[in-house]
Amino acid sequence: MTAPRQFAQESPLPVAASAIIAPSSPDVTELVHRPRRAARLRSRRPPLVERVVEKLIHILAYSAVAAIILIFIFIAKEAWPLLTSDEIHREVTLGKMWFIQQWPGYDAPEHVWQPVSEFPKYGVWPLLVGTLKVTLVSMLVAVPLAIAAAVFVSQYASQRVREIVKPAIEFLAGIPSVVLGFFALIVMASWFQDVFGFDSRLNAIVAGVALSFAVIPVIFTVCEEALGAVPRSYVEASVALGAARWQTITKVVLPAAAPGIAASIALGLGRAFGETMIVLMASGNAAILSWNPAESVRTLSATIAAELAEVVFGGPHYTVLFALAVLLFLITFGINFVGDFTITRMKRRMGVAS
Amino acid sequence: MNRPALRAARRPRLGDAALWLATGLATLLVLAVLVVILVDVIRHGTPRLTLGFLTQAPKDGMMAGGIFPAIFGTVALVLLMTLAALPAGVATAIYLHEYADPTALPTRLVRIAVNNLAGVPSIVFGLFGLGFFVQFAGGTIDKLFFGGEKFYGQPALVWAALTMAILTLPVVIVATEEALSAVPSDVRMASAALGATKFQTITRVVLPQAVPGILTGGILAVSRGAGEVAPLLFTGAAYFLPKLPHTLHDQFMQLGYHVYVLATQSPDVDATRPLLYATVLVLLALTFALNASAVFVRSRMRKRIASRA
Numbered sequence: 277m278t279a280p281r282q283f284a285q286e287s288p289l290p291v292a293a294s295a296i297i298a299p300s301s302p303d304v305t306e307l308v309h310r311p312r313r314a315a316r317l318r319s320r321r322p323p324l325v326e327r328v329v330e331k332l333i334h335i336l337a338y339s340a341v342a343a344i345i346l347i348f349i350f351i352a353k354e355a356w357p358l359l360t361s362d363e364i365h366r367e368v369t370l371g372k373m374w375f376i377q378q379w380p381g382y383d384a385p386e387h388v389w390q391p392v393s394e395f396p397k398y399g400v401w402p403l404l405v406g407t408l409k410v411t412l413v414s415m416l417v418a419v420p421l422a423i424a425a426a427v428f429v430s431q432y433a434s435q436r437v438r439e440i441v442k443p444a445i446e447f448l449a450g451i452p453s454v455v456l457g458f459f460a461l462i463v464m465a466s467w468f469q470d471v472f473g474f475d476s477r478l479n480a481i482v483a484g485v486a487l488s489f490a491v492i493p494v495i496f497t498v499c500e501e502a503l504g505a506v507p508r509s510y511v512e513a514s515v516a517l518g519a520a521r522w523q524t525i526t527k528v529v530l531p532a533a534a535p536g537i538a539a540s541i542a543l544g545l546g547r548a549f550g551e552t553m554i555v556l557m558a559s560g561n562a563a564i565l566s567w568n569p570a571e572s573v574r575t576l577s578a579t580i581a582a583e584l585a586e587v588v589f590g591g592p593h594y595t596v597l598f599a600l601a602v603l604l605f606l607i608t609f610g611i612n613f614v615g616d617f618t619i620t621r622m623k624r625r626m627g628v629a630s
Numbered sequence: 631m632n633r634p635a636l637r638a639a640r641r642p643r644l645g646d647a648a649l650w651l652a653t654g655l656a657t658l659l660v661l662a663v664l665v666v667i668l669v670d671v672i673r674h675g676t677p678r679l680t681l682g683f684l685t686q687a688p689k690d691g692m693m694a695g696g697i698f699p700a701i702f703g704t705v706a707l708v709l710l711m712t713l714a715a716l717p718a719g720v721a722t723a724i725y726l727h728e729y730a731d732p733t734a735l736p737t738r739l740v741r742i743a744v745n746n747l748a749g750v751p752s753i754v755f756g757l758f759g760l761g762f763f764v765q766f767a768g769g770t771i772d773k774l775f776f777g778g779e780k781f782y783g784q785p786a787l788v789w790a791a792l793t794m795a796i797l798t799l800p801v802v803i804v805a806t807e808e809a810l811s812a813v814p815s816d817v818r819m820a821s822a823a824l825g826a827t828k829f830q831t832i833t834r835v836v837l838p839q840a841v842p843g844i845l846t847g848g849i850l851a852v853s854r855g856a857g858e859v860a861p862l863l864f865t866g867a868a869y870f871l872p873k874l875p876h877t878l879h880d881q882f883m884q885l886g887y888h889v890y891v892l893a894t895q896s897p898d899v900d901a902t903r904p905l906l907y908a909t910v911l912v913l914l915a916l917t918f919a920l921n922a923s924a925v926f927v928r929s930r931m932r933k934r935i936a937s938r939a
Contacts, residue, residue, distance in 0.1 A: 322827045322828075322829055326827060326829040326830075329829065330729075330828075330829055332721070333721045333724055333725050333729070334725055334729065336717065336718050336721035336722060336725070337721055337722045337724075337725030337726065337730075337740060338740065339718045339721075339722060339799065340722060340740060340743040340744045340747050340799055340800070340803065341739055341740055341743040343743070343747055343796045343799065344743045344746055344747050344750070346758070346762055347750060347754065347755070347758045347762075347796075350758055350761040350762040350766065351754065351757055351758060351761060353761065354757075354761050420656070421656045421659060421660055422660070424652060424653040424655075424656030424657070425653065425656045425657040425660050427649075427653045428650075428653035428654050428656065428657045429657065431653075432650050432653065432654065433657075441657060441661065443925050444661055444664055445660065445661075445664075446921065446925065447664060447918060447921060447922075448660070448663065448664045450853055450857075450917050450918065450920075450921040451664075451667065451857075451914065451917070452856070452857025452858065452859070452886055452913060452914075452917055453752075453857070453858075453859070453860075454857065454859045454886040454887075454889050454890050454913075455667075455671075455857070455886075455889065455910055455913060455914060456667075457890070457893070458889055458890075458893045458906070458910055459667055459670070459671075461893055461894070462893065462903070462906070463670055489663055489667075492660055492663075496660070520643070520645060520646055521646050521649075522645040522646045522648070522649040522650075523645065525649065526649070543749070546749045547749070549751070550749075550750070550751025550752070550753070550754070551751070551752075552751065552752055552753040552860040553752075553859050553860055553886075553890065556890075557890065557893060557894060577751055577753045577860075580753050580756075580757065581753050581756070581860060581863055584757070584760075584863070584864055585863065585864065597757075598757060598761075601753070601754050601757045604751055604753070604754055605750065605751070605754050608749055608750065608751055608754075609746055609749070609750070611749070612745065612746050612748075612749030613742075613746060615749075616742070616745040616746070
């Protein structure tokens with residue numbers, strides 16, 4: 277008697293369940309065996325309008341790709357005659373830009389940038405060294421300050437302090453570069469000259485420091501995010517081992533966030549290298565080949581900005597300026613590419629770690 | 631008394647104090663930069679800031695008068711820019727976040743392009759605007775519709791706006807994507823379970839929730855566009871124009887460019903200084919107001935999401 281009763285007790289559920297499933301079971305088999313028909317059954321094809329708009333979205337999504345390709349093509353196109361045109365070669369060649377030249381009226385061979393003269397001279401080294409000098413000064417100021425501020429905000433600051441500092445640095449990032457250039461030119465240059473007694477009021481130090489104000493928010497933001505992404509378990513493990521807060525920060529948190537910090541420096545470097553208005557206004561714009569940061573400098577970007585308005589379209593000077601833009605584009609593209617690549621890799625690693 | 635142990639316990643505290651002090655000072659220094667700039671601009675800028683200054687055109691070789699044409703030009707520029715940047719940016723973000731397979735090559739390509747576009751120097755955008763929009767696009771339009779007469783084949787408002795739109799595209803994309811990823815996936819699944827198509831889900835469920843985020847992106851883009859000068863140097867900004875632009879192919883004055891001109895090209899620096907400061911104050915106030923509203927909209931959005939979760 278026990279066996280049938282057990283069966284009877286157990287049976288209601290399976291029977292009922294199969295009864296519920298039964299009507300739809302042909303569909304289930306169809307789903308398995310005839311996926312195409314099942315798909316049609318499940319949902320009708322979306323209306324034409326939807327499909328058209330979706331297509332449009334897909335096309336528009338490539339606008340950024342199109343933009344970056346077009347930017348390169350159209351700048352390279354204007355610079356191309358530098359390699360091919362005989363008419364331009366009479367005045368300038370790639371070799372004359374990069375290798376030292378003996379100019380009429382000069383005692384010794386020299387790198388000179390002097391495109392508007394009887395013998396136009398297009399030596400790019402003064403501009404390149406100028407750019408490097410200003411960039412170096414700005415990075416020397418920005419990197420320690422921005423990383424230290426990021427450490428403070430992410431490790432020490434209370435919630436309330438954080439809510440003041442982070443928007444404030446976002447505001448600093450929001451200051452237009454022309455305003456920073458104005459401030460460096462009108463206010464800071466005089467202060468610096470009073471304090472340091474520079475011979476030339478506008479120089480690589482003034483421009484570099486002003487430039488660092490634009491770079492600090494870039495480094496800070498990426499750095500702070502990287503420090504915040506360090507898994508809590510790392511910190512907890514370190515504290516559990518008896519490490520003090522500062523030991524945890526310097527020996528655990530900072531090394532763990534190192535790729536992100538490196539990336540933040542790379543992105544800041546890219547910004548510093550290509551920034552135009554600040555250096556155009558505050559650097560003095562003298563193309564002198566010297567490593568002395570207290571002298572006036574002229575950068576690649578400022579040269580383009582200052583000279584393109586006055587050149588003959590398609591002439592040698594015009595072509596050379598576009599070639600400088602190609603150089604600028606390629607260098608910043610390389611720097612940013614490395615920075616982004618590092619960030620993506622770090623995010624993936626952190627995602628696995630936590 | 632065990633002295634070494636005591637010293638070992640004290641040293642970390644000293645190290646902590648030192649690191650706290652060093653990083654705290656760095657933070658203070660960064661904040662001080664912001665404060666010094668603001669105080670200087672506000673102190674020297676406010677005396678000259680009158681209603682007349684905002685509503686009049688520059689006079690006497692820009693040594694007197696106001697900056698109305700520059701304000702007008704800036705507003706016209708960012709409005710046109712937004713018209714171009716917002717649809718393209720939002721579409722890219724929707725594609726990246728809702729449609730694309732994140733590991734597929736085209737998606738990665740788009741992402742690399744967006745990131746690198748954000749890093750292209752602004753002066754390079756200016757050259758691109760000159761080469762592509764002014765000469766290529768404008769020249770073609772003139773050849774086709776105006777018999778070669780110069781209307782669009784010269785620096786103009788529309789070309790400056792389009793150049794600026796490409797520059798601000800990454801800002802819109804990043805903000806919109808953030809907004810889209812803040813919309814919980816349950817909502818998408820619920821919509822799909824009710825029989826909505828993917829497109830219906832996006833337009834009626836996801837996008838309405840993402841509006842504040844998209845708005846933030848738009849505002850940040852406008853703020854960026856209002857302050858950038860380098861891309862305008864060769865694409866349409868003018869030193870001085872007696873009248874306002876009234877067609878797309880007119881040149882225009884712009885606040886940032888006006889600051890640059892007043893600061894570097896003035897024959898009498900001391901005489902123009904009050905005007906210069908007042909112009910900087912207006913430009914700063916404009917960008918700060920925009921940034922502040924973006925921060926406000928975003929924080930409200932984040933709070934709403936946090937309270938829902």
